[in-house]
Amino acid sequence: MYANNGNYSYFSSANFKPVPILHIHGDPDGTVDYPDPDHKPTDWSEWPLTEFSYYTCGKVTYTLPNGTIAPNVTKLSFCAGTPPAKEISLIRVAGVGHNWPAVTGFNPAQVIWDFLKAYSITTAPSCAPVPETPAYAEGTIHTQGNVIMSPCNEAFIPRGVNYSLADDWEFPANINGDPTGVNNELSAEIIKAKPNIVRIEWYANRAANWKPYTVADLDVVITRFQNAGIVSVIDLHDLTCSNDYVQFNNIILPWWRQQSVKNLITKHKGYVIVNVANEFGNVNWASDPSSAYTTWLNHYKTVITDLRTAGIQVPLMIDAPDCGQSLDIALQVGAALQTQDPMHNIIMSAHAYWYADNAAAMEARVQQIANASFPIVLGEIANIQDATGPCSNIIPAYKNLLQSCQNHNVGWMAWTWTDDFCEGINGRRISMNGSFTNLSTYGSTIINDPDFGLATHAAKMNALCLSAPLPVKLQSFEAEETNENQILITWKTTDEINFKQFEIERSTDGKRFEKLAIIQSNVVNHSNYNFPDTKLLEPIYYYRLKMIDMDATYAYSGMVSVERKGFDQIAVYPSPARDFVRIKASDNAFPAKIKIIDQSGKIVLAQTILKQSQKINIETLTSGLYIIIMQDKMIGKVIVQEK
Numbered sequence: 001m002y003a004n005n006g007n008y009s010y011f012s013s014a015n016f017k018p019v020p021i022l023h024i025h026g027d028p029d030g031t032v033d034y035p036d037p038d039h040k041p042t043d044w045s046e047w048p049l050t051e052f053s054y055y056t057c058g059k060v061t062y063t064l065p066n067g068t069i070a071p072n073v074t075k076l077s078f079c080a081g082t083p084p085a086k087e088i089s090l091i092r093v094a095g096v097g098h099n100w101p102a103v104t105g106f107n108p109a110q111v112i113w114d115f116l117k118a119y120s121i122t123t124a125p126s127c128a129p130v131p132e133t134p135a136y137a138e139g140t141i142h143t144q145g146n147v148i149m150s151p152c153n154e155a156f157i158p159r160g161v162n163y164s165l166a167d168d169w170e171f172p173a174n175i176n177g178d179p180t181g182v183n184n185e186l187s188a189e190i191i192k193a194k195p196n197i198v199r200i201e202w203y204a205n206r207a208a209n210w211k212p213y214t215v216a217d218l219d220v221v222i223t224r225f226q227n228a229g230i231v232s233v234i235d236l237h238d239l240t241c242s243n244d245y246v247q248f249n250n251i252i253l254p255w256w257r258q259q260s261v262k263n264l265i266t267k268h269k270g271y272v273i274v275n276v277a278n279e280f281g282n283v284n285w286a287s288d289p290s291s292a293y294t295t296w297l298n299h300y301k302t303v304i305t306d307l308r309t310a311g312i313q314v315p316l317m318i319d320a321p322d323c324g325q326s327l328d329i330a331l332q333v334g335a336a337l338q339t340q341d342p343m344h345n346i347i348m349s350a351h352a353y354w355y356a357d358n359a360a361a362m363e364a365r366v367q368q369i370a371n372a373s374f375p376i377v378l379g380e381i382a383n384i385q386d387a388t389g390p391c392s393n394i395i396p397a398y399k400n401l402l403q404s405c406q407n408h409n410v411g412w413m414a415w416t417w418t419d420d421f422c423e424g425i426n427g428r429r430i431s432m433n434g435s436f437t438n439l440s441t442y443g444s445t446i447i448n449d450p451d452f453g454l455a456t457h458a459a460k461m462n463a464l465c466l467s468a469p470l471p472v473k474l475q476s477f478e479a480e481e482t483n484e485n486q487i488l489i490t491w492k493t494t495d496e497i498n499f500k501q502f503e504i505e506r507s508t509d510g511k512r513f514e515k516l517a518i519i520q521s522n523v524v525n526h527s528n529y530n531f532p533d534t535k536l537l538e539p540i541y542y543y544r545l546k547m548i549d550m551d552a553t554y555a556y557s558g559m560v561s562v563e564r565k566g567f568d569q570i571a572v573y574p575s576p577a578r579d580f581v582r583i584k585a586s587d588n589a590f591p592a593k594i595k596i597i598d599q600s601g602k603i604v605l606a607q608t609i610l611k612q613s614q615k616i617n618i619e620t621l622t623s624g625l626y627i628i629i630m631q632d633k634m635i636g637k638v639i640v641q642e643k
Contacts, residue, residue, distance in 0.1 A: 011055045018056035018086040022115045023049060024108055026096035035090065036062075036076070046078075046090065053078035053088045062090065070105030083118045099371075104539045135343045137313035139466055140269050141231065142345050143338075147510070148315075148375050148411065151270040152465035152556055154544070155510055158231070158377050158411030159458035160195035161430060161446070163187075164419035165221060166203050166237065169210060172217040183434070187224040190417055192436040193447045196458040198225055199233040199275065199379060199413045204255035215260040219267070226271040229460040233317060233379075233413070234265075235275035241323045243282045245299060252277050253303065257310045265314055270466045275317040275379065276303060279324035279351060296321055297333050301340045308342055317347045319379060324351030327365055327376075334374040348372075349379035352401055352412075355393040359400035359600040360625075366404035377411035383442045384428045391422040399445065403601035406452040407627075407634065409509070414446045451601070464555045472499045472521075472547055479533075479543050479560045485588075487533045487562050489543055496521050503546040504531055508633060510542040510559065537589045537631070539564055572628045572636035580615040581638050583630060587612070595629040596621070596638075 010016060027034040036046050041061040043050075053059040057079035067075040072095055078088040091111070093101040101108050136142030139151045150156045163186070165171060170178065175185045190198060202218060222232045238251050255261060256274065265272055281299070286292035300318055307316060318337060320330040327350040334348045350369075354362070369376045381401060387393040405412050414430060422428035430443035439447065447454050477491040489504060499521045505513040517531055533541070541564075545557035571584040583594070590612060596605040604621060618626075623642045628635050 011051045016055055019052070020083075020086045020115070020119055021049065021052055021088045022091065022112065023089070024091040024093065024101055024111070026093045026098060026101050029098045031098035034092070036092070041076075046076075049078055049088055049090060056086050056088060059088075066092075069111070070103065072103060073106045087115075087118075136345050137269070137343070140314050140345075141271075141273060141461075142315065142343075143347065143375050146370070146372050146375050148347060148377075150461045150463055152462045153558055154462040154556060156196075156231075156461045157409050157459065158197040158413060159454055160197035160199065160230070160413045161190060161193065161454075162199045162201065162380060162413055162416040163190060164201045164416050165218075166201050166206060166213075167419040171211065172213045172220075173211055175217060175220055185221065186417060186431075186434045187221050189431065189434055189436045191225070191228045191230065193430075193454050194458055195230060195413075195454050196460050197231040197233060197411075197413060199235050201235055201237045201278075201416075204236055204238050204251050215258070215264055219264050222264070222268050222272065226268055229463070231271050231273065231461055232268065233273045233275045235278050235317075235379075237278045239280050240278045242280060243286075245295070248277065248280060248299070248303075252280075253306055256307055256312065262311055265312055269314055270463050271461075273315045273317050273347065274307070274312060275319065275349065276300075276307070277319065279319050279321075281321040283321040283329050284326045285322045292321075293329065293332075296329075297336065300333070300337060304337060304341050304346070313343065313345075315345045315347050316341065317349050317377075317379070320348065320350040323353075324349070324380065325353055326350070327368070330376055331368055331372055334372060334376065338374050346374065348374065348376040350376060351380040351415075352378045352398070353380070353382060353385040353387075353395065354397075354401075355385040355387060355395045357397055357401075359397050362397045362401040363404045363599060366401065366408050366410050369410050370408040375411075377413070378405065379413055380415040381412050382415045382428055383445075384422050391428070399449070400601050402446075402449070402452045406457060407601075409512075462556055464553075467553075467555075472496045472549075474545070474547070474557055477545060477557050477560060479541075479562045481562050481564055482532075485534055485536060487536065487541060487564075488530060489533060490528070490530045491545060491557075492529070493527050496527065498550045500548045500550050502529070503548065504533075505544050505546055506533065507542040507544075508538045508540065510561065513542075513544065516543075536564065537586070538633075570630065570635045572638050575637070576639040576641045577618060578641050579619050580617055581628070582615060583609060583612055583628075583635070585612055585630075585635075589630075592630050593632075597627045597629060599625055 025034050035049065041064055043060045046061055050060055059078050062076035062078050067077065069075055072093065074092050076090040076092065079086055081087065093103060096103060141151060142149050148156045148158065170183050171185060174183050178184050200221065206213065225232050236252055236255060239247055265274065281296045283289055283292045283296050304316060320326045330348040330350050337346045338344050381398060383395050383398050384391050385393045385395055415428065416430065418429050418431050418434045420428045425440055427440055428442065429440055430446055432438045432440050450456060473494045475492040475494055479487055479489045482488045501521055502519040504516045504519065506516040507513040516533065519529055519531060540561060542559050542561045544559045546554055547557065548554040572581055573584060574581065591608050591610045594607055594609050594616060595603050598604050618640055621640045623640050626638050626640060628638060
């Protein structure tokens with residue numbers, strides 16, 4: 001873009017070719033300066049576009065007025081016109097720093113594609129469009145972008161525990177109860193904690209002198225969890241924190257390829273995730289991280305191909321290297337591993353023993369996970385780390401981490417239900433002896449905390465489509481914005497037999513739904529239904545139908561979404577601020593309940609705002625970064641400056 005030349009002679013040379021340029025830039029950007037620092041059309045100041053525009057169309061700056069693409073998104077045109085004329089434009093995305101500039105009303109991917117299409121070589125052959133079909137196997141958990149989806153295509157957010165099943169000396173003799181009543185197999189106790197997922201520790205080769213077990217024993221435990229609506233993550237623990245690739249190929253892969261294991265996975269395919277190997281490989285901890293990274297990545301690419309070739313179709317969970325703790329590597333490799341998988345069904349996992357992190361660092365890590373293009377879960381969260389010895393370091397911010405996961409819909413599984421050497425009331429065991437009634441302090445937090453605990457927040461996965469179909473057939477289901485204040489939801493059915501009612505559910509993120517309305521069956525075949533949604537505050541809504549039979553059996557429809565046109569984005573201003581902030585939103589968004597939360601997750605202010613002109617007094621807040629919640633949804637952040 002700068003011609004890589006001290007005197008820029010390239011631009012005036014015979015070799016110069018005018019080329020179309022679309023430059024998209026967040027403003028402010030603390031890493032790469034925004035190329036129009038004064039926000040004025042000044043000759044020669046809009047580097048690096050001015051040289052191209054001068055020699056392409058004789059312009060030395062952009063032309064006013066600026067075109068508005070969306071709220072806070074403007075297009076500055078240097079060279080305009082329709083192809084083959086060469087456009088040179090700068091798109092400014094206000095308020096977005098050095099990251100992908102997706103904001104309400106502006107889809108940069110679509111804008112880039114439209115720009116490129118305009119300069120297509122018309123004489124080049126084009127391929128006929130081929131309808132895209134889902135890559136995942138029907139009836140399995142799968143991924144969609146960075147969301148884990150149930151077999152019924154509903155978002156599923158893991159909230160659960162680890163179960164050190166294979167570390168139970170008595171297993172499997174106690175699988176149907178210990179005669180002494182002291183050491184029963186613990187799935188019944190774990191179910192009482194109401195997780196929606198359990199990561200089951202297993203070994204391909206159990207330690208010598210322990211009671212022998214079989215895949216059939218594992219089947220019994222998974223069946224118990226499935227009957228309780230709980231997903232099982234099967235995890236091989238043999239090479240924990242190992243870097244022995246030969247052992248991996250000799251122990252881990254052959255175990256997964258066994259016919260008995262594949263039969264187990266097929267039997268429970270709607271409720272199983274394969275966690276290939278616990279905490280395998282060193283990258284950041286290796287003497288040569290660059291070489292180790294390449295070895296680790298290529299190894300897992302081969303593993304994915306191997307397991308898919310063997311016929312395993314459920315999601316493959318890949319632990320981060322360095323004892324599971326290197327989230328940066330998981331973030332770096334996830335897209336490549338998804339691409340490697342012909343089913344595009346990879347879930348990355350990191351283990352959160354980050355004892356040196358404070359609340360702000362935990363929040364930053366979770367935001368990285370939430371912004372990834374593929375799913376990442378925290379396969380282990382704990383309150384203690386063995387950094388310098390057994391149980392040597394507490395993790396002070398683990399509650400902040402759990403709160404951040406709750407705020408950003410990031411999945412997690414707590415280590416561990418029992419059988420951990422950090423014992424006692426302040427230890428790392430969730431249950432001190434395996435019983436649900438004898439929890440540690442940490443265990444009580446994991447299960448009972450009102451803000452993120454399992455008892456309240458572990459929503460069970462929707463898998464009702466795996467059961468027999470309801471006596472109603474949904475012929476169509478659609479939603480469309482009909483005017484500024486209404487979205488019309490319509491659907492058509494056939495064969496309503498012994499059918500009771502529909503419940504319309506609505507979401508603003510496609511994950512958490514709430515009941516919007518109840519519509520009774522009119523018991524007429526080929527029935528047409530409609531419902532106008534007029535309570536609209538957000539830029540996008542997702543809808544689904546809950547279809548309920550007379551015997552209370554129910555199933556969900558697929559999900560439809562509506563992105564509203566001309567929606568005014570909700571914003572918090574000013575920021576930075578000292579004395580007050582205001583909320584910019586449409587008038588029908590008020591009155592609204594507002595909460596301000598500090599970086600530790602604590603609510604420092606809560607009040608009801610009656611109108612958007614009303615000031616929110618922040619004089620009592622100390623300097624720092626705060627999150628603004630409106631009607632239980634994060635709408636922005638504000639930096640409070642020193643007074």
